[in-house]
Amino acid sequence: MKNKTKTLAALILSCSLLTVSSASAFSDVQGQDSEVIKSLQSQNIIQGITKDKFAPQGKLTTVQGIHLVVKALQLKPKQDSEPKKGAPWYSESVQIAKDNDIPVDLASNPSAELTKEQFAHILYKGIRATGNYPLIKMYIKVADESDGNPEYQGSIQNLLLSKITTLDSKLNFHPKQKITRIEAAVMVYKAIQFVNSHKENQTGEQQEVTFTSEKVNDGVNKIVLSRGMQPNPGYGIHINKIEFKDEANAVVYYELTSPKPGMVYPQVITESKAETYISSQYKVEIAPSK
Template sequence: MESVKIGKRDATYRMNGSSERERVEVNIMKKMTNIVLLASLLVFSLGSSAFAFSDLKGSPDEAAIQSLQEKGIVEGMDGDRFAPNTSMTAAQGVQLIVKALDLNLGKIRFIRAPKASDSFTKAKDDVWYSESFIIAAMNSLPIGRDIDPQQTLTREQFAEWLHAAVEKTGPYPVVNMFVNIADQAEVTPGSMNAIQVLLLTKIAKLDDASKFNPKKPITRAEAAVMAYNAMEFVAKHSKAEEPATAPSEEEGVKVIVEKQSDELNKVTLSRGLQPNPGYGITIDRVDYVSDSEAVAYYTLRKPDPDKMYPAVMTEAKASVTVKAGYKVTAKPSK
């Protein structure tokens, strides 16, 4: 058999040819990868823009509902339709409230896993709303045991549930006022406080005729906007901000002196408006430190963590009688 000799030049050519093919293949792979990446980005971009609800264009509620959608709190009814004017069902309302207020089971421990049907006779287990119903029950939302998840929600029902959910994340300061409602005679007495609080906190509002329309079915848009407003309220007045509103021992208090008689004055120590009646002040003693000066020693009281307090702005103050003619200052007790 005849042997074939390969010279150095031939070997070099073959090696160079092999390297060239490899470079071409690498370049082709890079181009294919770039094409795939560009296609993926294009699909993502188109998908994001198409996900906006088409039936909210130009609506004053569009921004709020869009924000809820981006947070995964609301979804469309079908395709890209939100159906803003459709009445909301109890199942939809419970899920909206639970998600918007971020209610959860916290550190609750169970002997066995809870079911929605344990608390609600008409609720089904292992369906899309089941978990939200369990969370609502564990957080004591005022939902009747016989609620039908598919029934239409009224505006006052939704208001009562939403108010209870907001309270679960509080307490929050609320001005002690009463909002006049043109159709207040139609409001169920047990729902009036919830409606008043939601109106005072701007979570809900009356219509142009100053009516709340309590028995009217709440629409998906109305419920979504109220839930969004509740989220904004909680974020603005969260518990994390509470210490800033409560004076510390070192901040001192205001001293108010009123003449009681020619011999005595009424001295009031005030720490101003507080988020709830749990914040107080106690005058421990009054020391007459000179012929013209007296010191009122006080202790500031904080809310008892084991008690519930109404979320009403309350002035924390205490009074004591002091001899006339003395200049009174206030100091915290040691």
């Protein structure tokens, strides 16, 4: 009976990434991590093992990790095909991963637990499958890099540069440590943000620009325009001109810029802003340059 209970618990954990339920708070996830999990849960990307438990310190198997990356990044197969009758639940995700040049050799042992470096490699390959992104010519020192597999070092470096993963206070990545469900969830959440921000810029979609007015003194206000968080400094915003329509109203015209072809930018996610100063007698509006 004890063995049957353990087997059932393992089955629930292994299938929890497939469960669909409404987003709700988990009692075992707190703080900022709770918001990350709620966001992923609302998108049916990752779920709890029960209604109110996420098991953040639980481990991911190789097939769970592949399935999570495929689902989170919405990767597609090369051609539509029906899963074979009686095939394991993860077979479709493994095939999609293979179609997108994600290494799936780890799936040969579906019950094996993923290490941090293995999941980082799968996730980075998944990100690359979604589009072509700038290659960053920088190196971040990782204190325990020699402990890991050299094959995965490039993937880890790229995830570090993209702020999708981080090092601890001693600059260690712990490549051989088993990755937890919460660690994988946070990395996937940041990967989705990274991909979405690039796709918005690549497709030329109009981005929302906001502004704030800050009092400098009784006669002058500082106007700060923002286009939000961007994946690198190549995505900028510039103020082209200020039009004073009358004695009480002014319009600040702005232009959005994109990375220049051939340029290499540090992959640092920062807020893109521009500012100017206007007399406090004016009510300010903003508009894109024509």
